[in-house]
Amino acid sequence: MEKATNDTKLYSTNKYSKRNLWSGILFGLGLIAFFDEMVFHQLLRWHHFYDRATTDIGLISDGLFHAFSWFATIGGLFMFADLRRRNAVWLKRWWGGVFLGAGVFQLYDGIVQHKLMRLHQIRYVDNVIVYDLVWNIGAIILIIIGALLIQKTNQSKDEGGAASNEHA
Template sequence: MANSAPAPRRGEPGDPGARLEPRRSLAVCALIGMAVMAAVDEIVFHQLLGWHHFYDRSTTAVGLFSDGLLHTAELLALVAGLVLHADLRRRRALAADHALAGLVLGLGLFQVFDGIVDHKLLRLHQIRYGVDVTPYDWAWNLGGLALLLLGCALTVRAARRTRTGPSA
């Protein structure tokens, strides 16, 4: 008697039509990267060091409330990113090189956005108070820029590998 196992459904292991999704892999992992860097910022600088709150232009209670909102947004983004990542993996559509590039891009995007927009343009908070913030700003923004540049290099490498095939 012949094996009567049903054929694999679309996206399941063994599906001959499963295709990698490089752009979605990059975007999903960029979301995860932004959420992770927001968590690092919130935990290290807001909670452990107590250097600032997300919004420091009001009372301490408002600052703590704003930290709670940031933490909520970061957790929602992380959960959403992980659900989307799991879906890509389930469908065997995760492009690993693009995922790594997206993760690093997300880390850098959050840090540069926070350093330029939140710290300097909107002046929601500074990295630290009571000291010359110049070295902190340079370190923060150059660190974010380094992550962005590394993410861009990884994105270019991933795109080249996708065009030339996995053996290149």
């Protein structure tokens, strides 16, 4: 009986492996975007999502960015709730997705939006490179943590482990 239970859990883990990952990525992306908007846009008022126009346009762009972050966060949580309902949550893989999603979004923001598109800077100061380095190095650290967690789940899947969905 125990082998059948482990086989069922392993099947469930493998079957929902991608969904655990994508739920985490979506949640992580939304969470870091929400944090960015709340802290750097609202509390510190360092910039708006789009700073190349009037303050009113900047505030509207922040509102749209805020809505995007909430849709991503809630979408990731709905996927997570569905995984829990199916008893298919693989927490280590999900957390790997959270870190990966947060890091990829932050790196995209730091390179594409800040430097290539010049929608806004992290902060408008003379020595912005310090802020850029901290921002992008932080993003790389998040990506590495996420990749390591995901790699561990890939190894345990290949070895036939990680049968316990909630505890793996």
